Amino acid sequence: MPALLKREEFAGLGTGIDERRARLELRRQIGRLEAELAGLFGEAFGHTEVAHRVEAPAPGPRVLDLGELEAIRDRLAERIGEARQALVERRQVEDGNRKLVERMLAAPEDFKWVRVSRQDLGLPGCGHWHSRPRLGPLGMLMGWWRVKVSSGCPLAGRLAAVDDEVETREEEAGRGEAGAAGCAETRQAGLCS
Amino acid sequence: MSDLAAERLGWEPAPRQGWVAPHIASEFPGLGIAWVEVDAKPGRSPEPVRRRLRDLSDRTYGSQAIRLRERPIPWAYRVFFRQIGLDPDRTRTPVEQLTLDRLHDGGFSSHGLPTDALNIAIVETGVALRAFDADRLSGALCIRDSAPGESLPGAPGELPGGTLTIADEERPVALLFGATGEGFGVEKGTRRLAVASVQVKGVPQIAVEEALWMAASTLEAA
Numbered sequence: 439m440p441a442l443l444k445r446e447e448f449a450g451l452g453t454g455i456d457e458r459r460a461r462l463e464l465r466r467q468i469g470r471l472e473a474e475l476a477g478l479f480g481e482a483f484g485h486t487e488v489a490h491r492v493e494a495p496a497p498g499p500r501v502l503d504l505g506e507l508e509a510i511r512d513r514l515a516e517r518i519g520e521a522r523q524a525l526v527e528r529r530q531v532e533d534g535n536r537k538l539v540e541r542m543l544a545a546p547e548d549f550k551w552v553r554v555s556r557q558d559l560g561l562p563g564c565g566h567w568h569s570r571p572r573l574g575p576l577g578m579l580m581g582w583w584r585v586k587v588s589s590g591c592p593l594a595g596r597l598a599a600v601d602d603e604v605e606t607r608e609e610e611a612g613r614g615e616a617g618a619a620g621c622a623e624t625r626q627a628g629l630c631s
Numbered sequence: 632m633s634d635l636a637a638e639r640l641g642w643e644p645a646p647r648q649g650w651v652a653p654h655i656a657s658e659f660p661g662l663g664i665a666w667v668e669v670d671a672k673p674g675r676s677p678e679p680v681r682r683r684l685r686d687l688s689d690r691t692y693g694s695q696a697i698r699l700r701e702r703p704i705p706w707a708y709r710v711f712f713r714q715i716g717l718d719p720d721r722t723r724t725p726v727e728q729l730t731l732d733r734l735h736d737g738g739f740s741s742h743g744l745p746t747d748a749l750n751i752a753i754v755e756t757g758v759a760l761r762a763f764d765a766d767r768l769s770g771a772l773c774i775r776d777s778a779p780g781e782s783l784p785g786a787p788g789e790l791p792g793g794t795l796t797i798a799d800e801e802r803p804v805a806l807l808f809g810a811t812g813e814g815f816g817v818e819k820g821t822r823r824l825a826v827a828s829v830q831v832k833g834v835p836q837i838a839v840e841e842a843l844w845m846a847a848s849t850l851e852a853a
Contacts, residue, residue, distance in 0.1 A: 461658065469710040469833075476700040476709070483697045496716030499795040499807045501658050501776065510713055 457504060464507035471514040478521040485560050486528040488521035532560040539567050539585075546583040564591035646843045649827075652775035655795070659714070661832030664774050664797065666825045667843045668765045671850040673817050676747040680853060684747060687754055688738035696730045704757035707833030715795055717808065724808075725759045745817055745824055748849035758828050758842035762817050763804060765825040770800030772827055777803055785813020797827065824850065 475490055482488045492513045495506045502510070535558045542549045546569045555566040565588045571577030572584055649664035656662060676684075699705045708724040723731065729750055733739050739754070741747055749760045763772075775798055777790040783803055790796070796803035804815040807829065817824060826846045830839045 458657065462660075465659075465710075465714045468713050472710045472713060473701070473706060476706060480698050480701055491720050492713070492718065494716055494718035494721065498791060499715040499717055499809060500791070500793045501655065501795070502714065502716050506716065507714070514713075 460504055461502075461507055464504070464511055467511050468507065468514060471511060471518060475514060475518050475521065478518060478525065482521060482525055482528070485532075486524050488517075488524050490517055490521065492517060528560070532558070535559050542567060542569050542585050546585045547581055550583060565589070646828075646840060647771065649772040649774070651773065655774060655776060659711070659832065661830070661834075662711075662774060663830040663839075664772050664827060665830065665839055665843060666763075666772055666827035667847045669824050669826060669847045669850045670822065671745060671824050671853065672822050673744055673819065675743050676741050677853050680744070680747050680751070680849060681741045683751055683849075684739040684741055687751060688733060691730060691733050691739075691754070693734055696727075696734055699727060699730055702757065704834050704838060707831050708757075708759060710833070711831040712808065715807070722808065725753050726757045729754055744853055745826070745846070745850055748846045748853070749826065751849060752842045752846040755845060756838050756842040758830070758834060758838050759808070760826055760828050760842055760846055761805070761811070763811070763815050763825040763827060764817055764821045765823040766821070767815050768799045768804065768825055772804075772825070773798050773800075774807060774829070783810065783812045784815065786810065797829070826850070 479488060479490045492510060495502065495509060535554055538549075538552070539554050539559065542552060542554070549569045551569060553566050553568045556563055568586045568588065569583055570586055572582040577583065646665045646667045649666065651659075651662050651664065700709055705724060705726050708726070709719040712719040712722065712724060719727070729739070733754075739750060742750070745762045749762060752758070753760055775796060777792065777794040777796050779792055780789055781803060782789045783796070783806065790803065795807040797805045797807055803812065805811040826843060828839045828843055830836070
């Protein structure tokens, strides 16, 4: 029986092994798996991390043999399996969070101070659902709880206003230290208080 | 040569088709090399080229970088990298490397000519391009595996047997998607450039010709 495993014996049987065709087939499979992994990588990006790296078998470019091509194909298939699993787990977490938000909206007092972000639900953008009391301490004492939905990402205008305020403060501080030549530059570098 | 659309359309300079060693071509159907020679010297990029880089920067977003590997041409290069034993997440394909640099630097930085001309063509088409000093090359470019005892000019030691190289009629001038041999890259004294494209299975011929034409016309206009 071991003789059957020898390549030359196959030739005797008239079956023949065309390694080149096997390599071409493995390369085709690698191409298909690479496309699938690329799709999963894109789908998972920003939601969960998927291991997509497959180490190179060679230090330089060359024609790989059957064993090396098989190893790449198998590792790509493994990565795809892991990526699918990671996505399924992430979706389960997001579904759980979605149900949590529904329960929070239905009974805010049962979820005091719980905060769920849009990212936790796999949604794009900023914002969160936050169970908090109406009217502050009074609401806490009276049990007046509600879910507050934040208004989303800060507007560019608001961010610019913060920058303007910081600049104004720096200018005022700079006037106070008039005469200290070059201080503005050193302050920017964090060396001047 | 005659099947090149560029030649039929009368584009000047017309690209020249290199050859691939038959046993390599049988392993990698669709693999090819073409190049175009341009009279140009390295130097600072003129304002129109730098403006074009800025325009390209404005059109390139992070989301595109994430989805880049799903597009047909970048995907084809990634697959080919895997098939020749390179890890495309370590040795990045040219278009992916440029896109990552764009995200890292906040824009496509100008590196002068001919690099800027090549970068514009690579980002626009996805096709892998590289430049050689045309006056140092002898004869046609080809893709072949290294013979025993061969080495890359300027690199220590011999190339491992079977290393895939870009070669002229005398010697390897570069590793395929790797280092360029000493003296064959573009240097200060270069006066004539050979802009070469490596085509792999899945990259349409028209994209290759467009990339070569784009790089050559940018260099000629500068």
